[in-house]
Amino acid sequence: MAKYQIATIEGDGIGPEVCRAAVKVLQEACGLDMLAFNDFPGGAAHYVKSGAVLPEDTFNACKQSHAILHGAAGLPEVTYPDGTEVGNDLHLQLRFKLDLYANVRPIRLYQGDFSPLKNRTAGEIDYIIIRENTEGLYASRGAGVLLRGEVATDTLVMTRKGVERVAKFAFELSRKRHGAPADGKRRVTVCDKANILRSYAFFRAVCTDVAQGYPDIELDYAYADAITVHLIKRPDFYDVIVAENMFGDVISDLGAATVGGMGIAPSGELGDHNGLFQGAHGSAPDITGLNVASPLATILSGALMLRWLADRHADQALLDAAQRIETSVEKTLAQGRAIPRDLGGMASCTEVTAEICRNL
Numbered sequence: 473m474a475k476y477q478i479a480t481i482e483g484d485g486i487g488p489e490v491c492r493a494a495v496k497v498l499q500e501a502c503g504l505d506m507l508a509f510n511d512f513p514g515g516a517a518h519y520v521k522s523g524a525v526l527p528e529d530t531f532n533a534c535k536q537s538h539a540i541l542h543g544a545a546g547l548p549e550v551t552y553p554d555g556t557e558v559g560n561d562l563h564l565q566l567r568f569k570l571d572l573y574a575n576v577r578p579i580r581l582y583q584g585d586f587s588p589l590k591n592r593t594a595g596e597i598d599y600i601i602i603r604e605n606t607e608g609l610y611a612s613r614g615a616g617v618l619l620r621g622e623v624a625t626d627t628l629v630m631t632r633k634g635v636e637r638v639a640k641f642a643f644e645l646s647r648k649r650h651g652a653p654a655d656g657k658r659r660v661t662v663c664d665k666a667n668i669l670r671s672y673a674f675f676r677a678v679c680t681d682v683a684q685g686y687p688d689i690e691l692d693y694a695y696a697d698a699i700t701v702h703l704i705k706r707p708d709f710y711d712v713i714v715a716e717n718m719f720g721d722v723i724s725d726l727g728a729a730t731v732g733g734m735g736i737a738p739s740g741e742l743g744d745h746n747g748l749f750q751g752a753h754g755s756a757p758d759i760t761g762l763n764v765a766s767p768l769a770t771i772l773s774g775a776l777m778l779r780w781l782a783d784r785h786a787d788q789a790l791l792d793a794a795q796r797i798e799t800s801v802e803k804t805l806a807q808g809r810a811i812p813r814d815l816g817g818m819a820s821c822t823e824v825t826a827e828i829c830r831n832l
C-alpha cells in the first residue's frame with residue numbers, strides 16, 4: 473500500500489484535464505509506492521446529476537485522506553435560486569467543514585517573458601499571499617439577507633481566534649523564507665481597510681498584537697486599494713501578505729496577472745489537520761475540452777501539497793520530489809519548447825505535462 477492516500481476531485485470544466493496532468497507529474501516525481509490517488513465525484517455537473525455538489529462519501533474520503541487534490545469546480549449555468557454558483561460550494565464546504573483557514577497563494581515570476589510589467593525579471597516577484605479562508609465577507613455566504621427586493625446585506629465576520637491563527641501562520645511562513653526580493657527583509661504586510669471599517673481595524677490590531685512575538689520580521693500595513701498599485705509598481709517589496717478573505721481573493725488574481733495569469737497560480741488551503749490543493753483559477757468553461765488549459769497551476773499546487781505533507785510527516789523524500797517538480801517547471805519555462813497558450817506559447821495541456829515529466 474502506498475504511503476500517502478490522496479483524494480482527488482477532478483470537478484468541472486478544465487478541472488479533469490489539469491487534475492490528471494498534476495497526478496501524472498506527481499506520480500512520476502514520487503514513484504508509485506509513495507502516493508495513491510483515489511478519485512471522487514463532486515462539482516456542478518455532479519450536482520445536476522445527483523443533487524449533491526460534495527457528496528458525503530467524497531467529503532468523508534477527503535477528511536480521511538492525507539491530502540486533497542482538486543481540479544476546479546463550477547459551471548456558470550448551474551446556479552442556486554439566489555443566483556450564486558453551485559460549484560463554488562464544493563471547495564467552500566471543504567474549507568468550512570475541515571476548517572482550512574490559511575489559503576496560501578504563492579506569486580512567483582519565472583524565467584521567460586511572462587510578466588505584463590515592464591522590466592521585471594525572474595526572481596524580482598516572489599511573495600506569498602495568505603488569504604484568511606474561513607471568515608471575512610465570504611463567511612456569510614448563504615446567510616445574506618435580501619429585503620423586499622430592495623435591500624441586500626452580507627455580514628463581514630472577524631474573530632480574534634480566526635485572525636490570530638492566520639496572522640501567526642503568515643509570520644511563521646516569513647521566518648522560513650528569504651525575505652523580499654528588493655531588500656532581503658523578512659516582512660509581513662497586513663492588507664485591510666482599517667481606515668474605513670471597524671472589522672478591518674480589528675483585523676489590523678490583532679495582526680499587530682501577533683507581530684509582537686516576531687521582532688525579527690518587519691511589520692508593514694497596506695490598504696487593500698493601495699496595494700493593488702504597489703503590487704504593480706513595486707512587487708519586489710513584498711515577502712508575505714496576510715489579507716481578509718475577499719481582499720485576499722481579489723489581490724491574488726491581480727498578483728497572478730503580474731506573473732503571467734491564472735494558469736500559473738497555485739494554491740493550498742490549509743488547516744491543522746487537512747490540506748486542499750488546487751490552482752487558484754476556476755473551471756474556465758470558455759476553454760474546456762480544447763486541451764489548451766495550462767496545467768502549471770495545478771502541478772505547482774501538487775508541489776505545494778508535497779511540501780505540506782513533507783513538513784507534517786518529516787519526510788525528506790517528499791520535499792525532494794517537490795523541489796524536483798518546481799525545478800522542472802522552471803526549466804520547462806526557461807527552455808521555451810513547451811509554453812502553454814496563456815503564457816504566449818503554443819503547447820497543449822498534454823504537451824506541457826509531458827515536457828515537465830521529461831525534465832524531472
Ligand code: ATP
Binds near residue numbers: 752753754756765814
Ligand atoms: P472562479 O470564480 O471560479 O475562480 P473565474 O470566473 O474567476 O472562476 P476562471 O475560470 O479562473 O474564472 O477563468 C478566468 C479566465 O482565465 C478565463 O478566460 C479562463 O480561460 C482563463 N484561465 C483560467 N484558468 C486557466 C488555465 N489553467 N489555463 C489557461 N487559461 C485559464
